[in-house]
Amino acid sequence: DSGVTQTPKHLITATGQRVTLRCSPRSGDLSVYWYQQSLDQGLQFLIQYYNGEERAKGNILERFSAQQFPDLHSELNLSSLELGDSALYFCASSVQAGGPQETQYFGPGTRLLVL
Amino acid sequence: GQQVMQIPQYQHVQEGEDFTTYCNSSTTLSNIQWYKQRPGGHPVFLIQLVKSGEVKKQKRLTFQFGEAKKNSSLHITATQTTDVGTYFCAASPGANNLFFGTGTRLTVIP
16 A cells, blocks of 8 residues: 555546546655556656646646645546546655655556546 | 657566566666556556666566666566566656656566
């Protein structure tokens, strides 16, 4: 157990819909990262927040957005969902701002299925 | 953009055989991390290498960082069924955030 929690574990929805994925980092961690992992694919970095502010952006679609709240939990919003958005979405956290030598601790993931 | 390439993408070995996965970058890396993701699980941090030519061992796992800090390898001696999973390298070639390699999926045949 990494200490990172994600809800829900599974999500089934239809194309065109909007969903929100939630992540709570490990106690004391200030950074939250979002990753997308499609079937047989690696981990695609989406976005990072550090202490409430956006820190780094990866391959995140304009239909996707995220935020980090004062209590440091984060939400990833996915809108106008398409079939190709079906994937595992992982949240990870780290202690500080995500320097190259920081370890990331991953949550169990949310499996999203868009029908 | 920055890319960290891993080979092979898949590897099937007989239990007891050795296994190696390689991670290559076109740019010099400040450090490299290795993660393991069991089937149905989430990535878990294994180790970090920082120094040029560094070698670290964890039981049957040996991690190496190249002299030029552009490549790394993970070698597993005498694989066991518990080694099954996908092994990712991750690096920050000058950027703040980690870039994960494409991963090597290891299957161990009992």
